[in-house]
Structure formats: structure tokens, C-alpha cells
Amino acid sequence: MGFLYLCALLISIGGMITLDRRFRLFVFAGVPWRAIAVLVTGVVFFLVWDLFGIGLGVFFRGETAFMTGLVIAPELPVEEVFFLLLLCYLTMVVFCAARRMLAARLPRTRAGERA
Template sequence: MRGAYLLVLLVALGGVAAVDARWRLVLAADRRAGLVAVGAGVVLFLAWDAVALASGFYSRGGADALLGVDVLPRLPVEEVVFVTFLAYLAAVVHAVASRLGAGRDEP
């Protein structure tokens, strides 16, 4: 099913956003700082991808689950959504760990 991977990524991203909103962890706590943190992660991961693509370490896959739309040559839209999910998830996990480390019972 074309686009299935993108759909799964968007659902997962929505789940992270729901956790964030429920416990006011990252974007819900401080939108500007959260966007800077997540944005920095996205830039870092996309730069990493660009270096790997230029070095020939990997290329765009041909799975039927991909939508088939490239943002840049050999960089599918799913990769951009995936690195956004990964950066947001990392920020949320860091916020949870920080709260739990500070002795709070809830994230």
C-alpha cells in the first residue's frame, strides 16, 4: 500500500504529540524552546543523511510502502517525517527523564 509508511510515521508522531500535550513536556511546556530543540535535531539528522547519501552509504529504497515523493534527490519525504519524529521523541524522552530524575512521580 503506497504511503503506508508515511501514515505509520504520522500516527507515531501524533502519539508523541499527545504524550507531550498531556504532561506539558516539550512543545506544550515552552513552544519556542521546544521548536528550537526539535528543529536542531531535524537539521542535524538531515545533515547526517545528506553526508551519507553523498558518500554512497545508502540510497532511496524502493518499497511499495513509500509514497514515492522525494524532497531532494534520493531523500524521500518519509525520511524528513522520520527524523522529525526521532528528534521530537528524543526531546520528550529527555523531558520525562529529567522530571523523573528530579523526583517527580509523573512525567
């Protein structure tokens, strides 16, 4: 039961990859190295944010039976990295999907230009 949360995160990340690949929204839309750089930057930003919060005593690790108990740093569970990856990936997939949907709804002017 200790790996349940990590498994749920991995399944969710797998679902995001599937949606991204199917609709070519973010990583699979064009230049994958650029999208991966954005994901890594987001995850690193939030990990640094977490470390500052832990250092200030604002963030702390809660103990549950669903977590592995493995930590990367004091008060920073390994599941946090996967959660932040899911958060950043979900945000970018939703952003790219919304942008595509809005672009499809914009009225077209002459020669395919957007109004």
C-alpha cells in the same frame, strides 16, 4: 498502500504530541518556541547528515510498496523528514520525562533544596 509508512509516521508523531501535551514534557512545558527551535535544529542536523551520507554513497533509498515514492533530493524520500521529526521529538520527550522522574526521586533537603 504507497502512503502506509507516511501515515504510520504521522500517527506516531500525533501520539507524541498527545503525550507531550498531556504531561507537559517538552513543547507544552513552558516556552514552545525554544522547544520547536530544538526540534528544527535536530531535524536539519540529521538531514544534512543524510545528504552527506548520500553524497558519499553510504546512504541510499530503498524501494518498498509502503513508501510514497516522492523524493526531496536524489535518494532522500519525503518520509525521511517525518522520520527524523519523530526521532528528535521522541528523544526530547523521553529525555524530559526521565529528567522529571529522576528529579521527583531525589531526596529533598531543608527548604526544598535538592541534595
